[in-house]
Amino acid sequence: xxxxxxxxxxxxxxxxxxxxxxxxxxxxxxxxxxxxxxxxxxxxxxxxxxxxxxxxxxxxxxxxxxxxxxxxxxxxxxxxxxxxxxxxxxxxxxxxxxxxxxxxxxxxxxxxxxxxxxxxxxxxxxxxxxxxxxxxxxxxxxxxxxxxxxxxxxxxxxxxxxxxxxxxxxxxxxxxxxxxxxxxxxxxxxxxxxxxxxxxxxxxxxxxxxxxxxxxxxxxxxxxxxxxxxxxxxxxxxxxxx
Amino acid sequence: xxxxxxxxxxxxxxxxxxxxxxxxxxxxxxxxxxxxxxxxxxxxxxxxxxxxxxxxxxxxxxxxxxxxxxxxxxxxxxxxxxxxxxxxxxxxxxxxxxxxxxxxxxxxxxxxxxxxxxxxxxxxxxxxxxxxxxxxxxxxxxxxxxxxxxxxxxxxxxxxxxxxxxxxxxxxxxxxxxxxxxxxxxxxxxxxxxxxxxxxxxxxxxxxxxxxxxxxxxxxxxxxxxxxxxxxxxxxxxxxxxxxxxxxxxxxxxxxxxxxxxxxxxxxxxxxxxxxxxxxxxxxxxxxxxxxxxxxxxxxxxxxxxxxxxxxxxxxxxxxxxx
Numbered sequence: 281x282x283x284x285x286x287x288x289x290x291x292x293x294x295x296x297x298x299x300x301x302x303x304x305x306x307x308x309x310x311x312x313x314x315x316x317x318x319x320x321x322x323x324x325x326x327x328x329x330x331x332x333x334x335x336x337x338x339x340x341x342x343x344x345x346x347x348x349x350x351x352x353x354x355x356x357x358x359x360x361x362x363x364x365x366x367x368x369x370x371x372x373x374x375x376x377x378x379x380x381x382x383x384x385x386x387x388x389x390x391x392x393x394x395x396x397x398x399x400x401x402x403x404x405x406x407x408x409x410x411x412x413x414x415x416x417x418x419x420x421x422x423x424x425x426x427x428x429x430x431x432x433x434x435x436x437x438x439x440x441x442x443x444x445x446x447x448x449x450x451x452x453x454x455x456x457x458x459x460x461x462x463x464x465x466x467x468x469x470x471x472x473x474x475x476x477x478x479x480x481x482x483x484x485x486x487x488x489x490x491x492x493x494x495x496x497x498x499x500x501x502x503x504x505x506x507x508x509x510x511x512x513x514x515x516x517x518x519x520x521x522x
Numbered sequence: 523x524x525x526x527x528x529x530x531x532x533x534x535x536x537x538x539x540x541x542x543x544x545x546x547x548x549x550x551x552x553x554x555x556x557x558x559x560x561x562x563x564x565x566x567x568x569x570x571x572x573x574x575x576x577x578x579x580x581x582x583x584x585x586x587x588x589x590x591x592x593x594x595x596x597x598x599x600x601x602x603x604x605x606x607x608x609x610x611x612x613x614x615x616x617x618x619x620x621x622x623x624x625x626x627x628x629x630x631x632x633x634x635x636x637x638x639x640x641x642x643x644x645x646x647x648x649x650x651x652x653x654x655x656x657x658x659x660x661x662x663x664x665x666x667x668x669x670x671x672x673x674x675x676x677x678x679x680x681x682x683x684x685x686x687x688x689x690x691x692x693x694x695x696x697x698x699x700x701x702x703x704x705x706x707x708x709x710x711x712x713x714x715x716x717x718x719x720x721x722x723x724x725x726x727x728x729x730x731x732x733x734x735x736x737x738x739x740x741x742x743x744x745x746x747x748x749x750x751x752x753x754x755x756x757x758x759x760x761x762x763x764x765x766x767x768x769x770x771x772x773x774x775x776x777x778x779x780x781x782x783x784x785x786x787x788x789x790x791x792x793x794x795x796x797x798x799x800x801x802x803x804x805x806x807x808x809x810x811x812x813x814x815x816x817x818x819x820x821x822x823x824x825x826x827x828x829x830x831x832x833x834x835x836x837x838x839x840x841x842x843x844x845x
Contacts, residue, residue: 292713293818295793296825298763307758319546332545334761334784341761343545346822347829356819357826425548426759426785429657433759470658487547489647489659495547 289318291365293358297331297346300339301365307337309435312423315340316380316500318369325368329361335499336424337433380421382502385467387458388513389415389480396477400460404440412507414438415458415479420465420503430469430487430495434503437465449475456481458505483508483516523675525591525638527667529584531625534667536642536660537780539572541650545784551764552654555633555739555780555803558698559597561832563637565839566594566614566693568681573641574651576667578634580806582625583667585636590619590683591675592639596693598631598701598804613692614843618685631701631804640678654781656740691842697831701804706814708795710821712767714755715791722749726791727813731775735807739781741768742802744811748773751789759787765794765802777802795821797828 292300301318304311315335322333322342329348334341342361349357389412390397401408420434427433442463450473453459457468459476468474469486486496497503508516527534537560540553554560554577561571569575576583582600595602595611602609603624604617611634617623625634644651644661651661658664662671709727718726725747734743750773762768766778768788777794778786780803794802795816805811816824 294713294761294790295710295763295765296796296822298761300761331542332551334545336760336785337758339760343542343761343763346825350826356822358818358822424759424785425546427548427783429544429547429549429659431548493547494544494549494648499546 289314289369291358291362294341296357297344299342299344299358299361299365301342302339304338307423307435309421311338312421312435319499321368327364327368334426336426337435380500380502381498382504383497384504384506385458385482385484386508386512386516387415387480387482387505388508388510389458393510393513394458394478394480396459397479400441400443400477400479403443406440411441411479414441415465416505416507418465418505420505422497422499422501422503423464424499425495425497428469428472429489430497431472432466432486432497432503434465437463439463441465443477445475446477449473453478454481456483456486458482481513483513523589523643523677524587524672525675526586526588527583527669527671527673528586528622530667530669530671531578531583532581533579534583535577535653535655536574536644536651536662536667536673537577537653538574538651540780541648541652541654541659544648545761548784549648549659550654550657550781550784552650552652552657552660552739552781554635556597556635556800558800558828558832559633559635560637562693562698562835563594563596563635564641565836566596566612567592567637567639568614568840568843569637569639569641571836573637574644574661575635575637575641578625578636580632581627582634582636584625585623587617587621587623588619589675590616590685591621592616592678592681592683593623593636595625595634595636596695597634597699598628600628600634601626610689610692612695613689615689616683616685616687631699632806633803638675639681640676643674643676656781656783693835693839698800699804700801703805703809703811705801706812707802708798708816708821709767709813710793710795710816710818712790712792714751714757714769714789717751717753717755717789718769718791719750719752722747722751725749726775727815730810730812732810733805733807734774737807739779741776741778741782742805744775744777749775749791755789757787757789759785762786762790763793765796765799766790767792767794779803795824797821797825
């Protein structure tokens, strides 16, 4: 999906120090590509006075320094920043040929690694092997990271595997759990509470504050899942924990 | 140069201005609940205003300093004793080597701050020494302080550490600390404020809400009339902020605080004005509050006025700290 067509956005302030650029009302791959293109553009022009960029499915939030963006003529900082954004994006961001990194994530599916695999299978009306095949066949894109450090929300899940979240979230979901929530699939970077359906587990380290970069996945990355067995899982885990 | 934790208090963490630059990876800012108090404590001891300091809650820690140190305490009103003698807040004090600092219970407000001249010699995690309890990021593996912990202090050559130097001035806390729950909290209309049903829209600005016991650094649950939307909204997760008022399906609003996650998917019915967040952070479970509407531009203008006043104060304090 190329970014560039219809890069229009609306601007919404979220309090005194955050501004949302909204690229659409629905999250889809095209809208999400605009989000990542806009974030890349702001990094490229080294937009000053920004503390954080928070990309999401259909919006890009800018956490800014309101004192830096205080206009000299009494113009509210958010309007001053909004004006600069409109100027930066007056011409759409150049179409990028960069398709993003492709990261392969190994997953051991089912059993003790993914206790909801059979539930997902019966919801989809297929068998477990078919769920694994479908999940591995997907071309995913990291729409955003959120909820916890390194937790990716992945777009591109086969519609057959879409499934509403659990009515009762679990208090503890094991680290590395690969899960399905609604139309998205994701990975729990560490043990966390969670309401998604667990279909497998990866031995990969998703987030390590001491690593550079700290997160295995970045917004806009492409992801493929590869099915592994318990022996390969153990072989990958061991060097990670050494 | 170190400080030993003899008793940790109810919840004591190291905080600086917060962890910025990694929100795109899902890493939150954390940082102080009452940012102004942390900044003023640092300024009083001559630190950078965003340096690492201790945030303590409801009941404070008991600490022993190996060497002479310069300290300042701000925030909620706590009973403070240094070597058994009452120690006033809002002043810069020199404690002699071996001093024990006992921070007791709060008498007004909830969270206090202790800054030490030179700050702590702690390795930053992703650029910050702020403690993020949920993400387990920060000093001590991102946990609260415990009995037996020891924190090294940065050496500060040239700082007057003569314990006979008595403070000759103190800061007037009144412009910065208003713990009176009767004063309303300013609320900017949220993205989905219009989606509230008419009764809920009225209740949000007229009813009294009580801070639920189940509140923490992540968020404050507000007990009051149950609020509802006119029609359910299906929302995708996106950025949320310190002060965002979310409405989960149960109808009990949650105000997100310093340790909020970077994104959330509940309707955002309001945004507490940033200049009122220190006051909100000082309300205790059981305290009540009311909201009063303010528009975005007015809130931002008051925020800038506060920042100008703090900058003026910072310059005045720096001048007084000159030998």
